[in-house]
Amino acid sequence: MSVDLQQFVSGLRARWKFSAVTFILGLAATAAILAVWTPQYGSSVKLFISTPTGGQAEFAASFIVTQRVASYSDLATDPSVLQGVVDRLDLDMTFEELAGRVTSSVVVGTQTIQIDTTAPTPEMAQQIAEAEAAELVDLVTRLERPADPNGVAAIAARVAGEPSFSDQPVSPNIPITIGVGVLLSLFIAIAGAVLKDLLDRTVKSRHDVEAITGNAVLSTLPYDPQVKKDPLTAETEGPLSEAFRVLRTNMQYANLDARRHAILVSSAVPNEGKTMVATNLALSMAQAGRSVLLIDADMRNPNVAERLGLENSVGIVTVLVGRSTIDEAIQPHPSGVRFMGTGPMPPNPAEVLETQAMRDLLSTLRDRYDTVIIDAPPMLPVADASILITEVDGALLLVRHGSTTREQLRLAVSRVEAVGGRLFGVVLNRTPRRSPDTYGYGYGYGYGYGVTEKEPPAPKFGGRGRRARR
Structure with a gap:
């Protein structure tokens, strides 16, 4: 399957809800049209145009x-003829409205004019x-009247028979209307999904991430609505906790030469899930037997302490200003993770993070733990993460x-590149269950995720940016 076809199928799969709703709305619209569509009944009558004279005159007239x-067929819908029908039947409509109910045509290869009419009832x-046939006969008689009062018209029109009568409506044609409605709804659903996908500028796949960053997607985290109620998913079992174990394993390949790791976790903009990822990655690494320190360096919006059920009143700021020691600022968590909060919010967090005292603090903490994970502010709104990234081994970038x-x-x-930082890779967060980028793990927890038959290929790390100074 070609790349274009894969993207087409992937777009439809990602937007199946939009397509399904659009298709259902199209069917509903078709049903509504049929419900309000007034049935129309038809009738037809034929007029025969002939030459009533005999001999040589009839031969010339033929x-x-x-x-x-052809001329009289066209005149059948002339306003004067139509107005005559309105007056003859005393219709509650104008001749313009009647024109939409009358058609006239010449039967091919004959001298016959066929008039077709529609109305809300078969009788009408x-x-x-x-009435239309009678008006047209009168028109032919009037136009073909000879100049000599005793002469005979060269051409005459006669009604070939009684107008037809049928109690079966000619419109709507229910089977055809339903068929057209189904096909049109399906087309709009598919075309709308494809157009929506083409106009969507958000990141939706591993391909998008790798094409933009040049780095691997270290893990795809499936969307789990239970995260809001229980943010510490790494302590439970299920596809999301398994995704964090995959992330933990892949991180071991990110810096093979280093016995200790300092990892910055950030995102481009807020609300991408960086705090959830930093916290659960720390828990997952602690489960593997590593000594882990989790630092909340987002002084503008600290919330790691709340997730862990710990205190944020002591932390980085209290250590830097001498109000507490490092040991006093580090709090234990039942999972085995050690935690350091931000402490009181400073007036200018960027200036605090850029001090030599902060660099010395991070250097000291790195020597104490196997892994130091820093939950940093988003990259784009503020400069805090750019300052911190030069003091760690590399960064994880969250993409929602x-x-x-x-x-x-x-x-x-x-x-990241501008400050000479290193990007370990990207974590694609909240991937939909039906996304081809969401790997299943086969544990049967009822989440509905598909099971892959083999593990994804090992990613290539550190594709862009210089390695940060140690």
């Missing part, structure tokens, strides 16, 4: 008949056809599926 038939359709735009991701990567 050459004219074929030309006159028959009456209009009869269908929310982070490609331009935001591109700018965030540029920020």
Whole structure:
């Protein structure tokens, strides 16, 4: 399957809800149209145009008949004829409205004019056809009247028979209307999904991430609505906790030469899930037997302490100003993770993070723990993360599926490169269950995720940016 076809199928799969709703609305609209569509009944009548004279005159007139038939067929819908029908039947409509109910045509290869009419009732359709035929006969008689009062008209029109009568409506044609409605709804559903996908500038796949960043997607985190109630998913079992174990494993390949790791977790913009990822990655690494320190460095919006049920009144700021020691600022968590909060919010967080005292603090903490994970502010709104990234081994960049735009991701990567930082890779968060990028793990927890038959290929790390100084 070609790349274009894969993207087409992927777009439809990602927007199946939009397509389904659009298709259902189309069917509902078709049903509504049929419900309010007033049935129309039809009737038809034929007029025969002939040459009533005999002999040589009739022979000459026959050459004219074929030309006159077309002319009288056109005159059947002339305003004067239509107005005559309205007056004859005393119809509650104008001749313009009647014109939409009357058609006239020449039967091919004959001298016959067929008049077709429609009306809300079969009786009315028959009456209009009869009156239309009578008006056209009168028109032919009037136009073909000879100059000599005793002469005979060269051409005459006669009604070939009684107008037809049928109690079966000619419109709507229910099977055809339903068929057209189904096909049109299906087309709009598919075309709308494809167009919506083409106009969507958000990141929705591994391909998008790798094309923009040049780095691997270290893990795709499936969307789980239970995260709001229980944010510490790494302590439970299920596809999301398994995704964090995949992330933990992949992180071991990110810096093979280093015995200790300092990892910055950030995102391009707020609300991408960086705090959830930093917290659960720390828990997952602690489960693997590593000594882990989780630092909340988002002094503008600290919330790691709340997730862990710990205190944020002591932390980085209290250590830097000498109000507490490092040991006093580090709090234990039942999972085995150690935690350091932000402490009181300073007037200018960027200036605090840029001090030599902060660099010395991070250097000291790195020597104490196997892994130091820093929950940093988003890259684009403030400079805090750009300052911190030079003091760690590398960064994890959070991207929220269908929310982070490609331009935001591109700018965030540029920020990392501009300061000489290293990007370990990207975590694609909140991927939909039916996304081809969401790997299943086969544990049968009832989440509905598909099971892959083999593990995804090992990613290539550190594709862009210089390694940060140690």
